[in-house]
Amino acid sequence: MSATRLLVLGVVRMQGQTHGYRVGRELLSWGTETWANVKWGSLYHALRKLSQEGKLREFVAEGDEVVDRTSYEITEDGVAEIHRLLRRGLTRRDDPALLFASVTLMCSLPRAEVLDLLGRRLELLEGVAGELDPAEEPRGPEHLGELFGLWRGAVEADLRWTRDLIASLRAGRYTMADDGPDAFGLPPLPGASAPV
Known part of the structure; x- marks a missing residue:
């Protein structure tokens, strides 16, 4: 579940504001069902749990009421949780899925x-x-x-x-969080629109 939590938080942070289907579509496009055992049901469970814990904020975006969906954005506690999970995943060896998720989002750290x-x-x-x-x-x-x-x-x-x-x-490979605002895993730049 730690890998799913990290990946869900990471995608919500990357997209700024998003809904569950978009989170799932993004994660499944990365092949996470294979290397992190991410399933549709676990995504929605994670979204609900992270909202209850105050790591995500639920809201109704324009058009959400038409299709009966909920949108999400990350909170400061959610960003702290991403960092906590990344630090755990990159330093331990007891949770391979968390390591895989942490490598995926490592560029969001300095x-x-x-x-x-x-x-x-x-x-x-x-x-x-x-x-x-x-x-x-x-x-x-x-x-x-x-x-x-x-x-x-x-x-x-x-x-x-x-x-x-x-x-x-x-050797300087990969754009990391302190290299610029376009590092993978960072929130969208102000004024940039999230992918649909």
């Missing part, structure tokens, strides 16, 4: 902060890799060694990916 968060992720992964000693014999059936090999391979791949992303960001 470059130095993302580098710091990924540095913390790297330290965590290096610690985990240090605990996976290939010389240690697994207890139990002989084939359990294959499981430890899978874990080692996954951690090594995660380490490579994290190091590569850090290098890309240090």
Whole structure:
């Protein structure tokens, strides 16, 4: 649910003011049903819950009453929740969907902060890799060694990916929040119209 919360908040923030169908259409165009398990029902549940928590503000926009829909905009608490979820997703390894969502919206943070968060992720992964000693014999059936090999391979791949992303960001790749107002994940510029 954390990934869905982050993605829903992120899309509402990006669009300024929007309704649930537009949020869903945007997220599904990113393929989130595959990598974050986002479903239509979970989107509407997240919108309602985030509104109840004060992270989104519900309102009736012009034309909403004709089609019986509700529109949303993000609150300051919602922006704080985006930042909290991004920081959690980029520094931990217990929620792959949240990591995927966080990478998707990482450009909405300043470059130095993302580098710091990924540095913390790297330290965590290096610690985990240090605990996976290939010389240690697994207890139990002989084939359990294959499981430890899978874990080692996954951690090594995660380490490579994290190091590569850090290098890309240090090289100035991607437009981040402090690079300009057109970074992915930021609200629309004043006077800009949200996509329909």
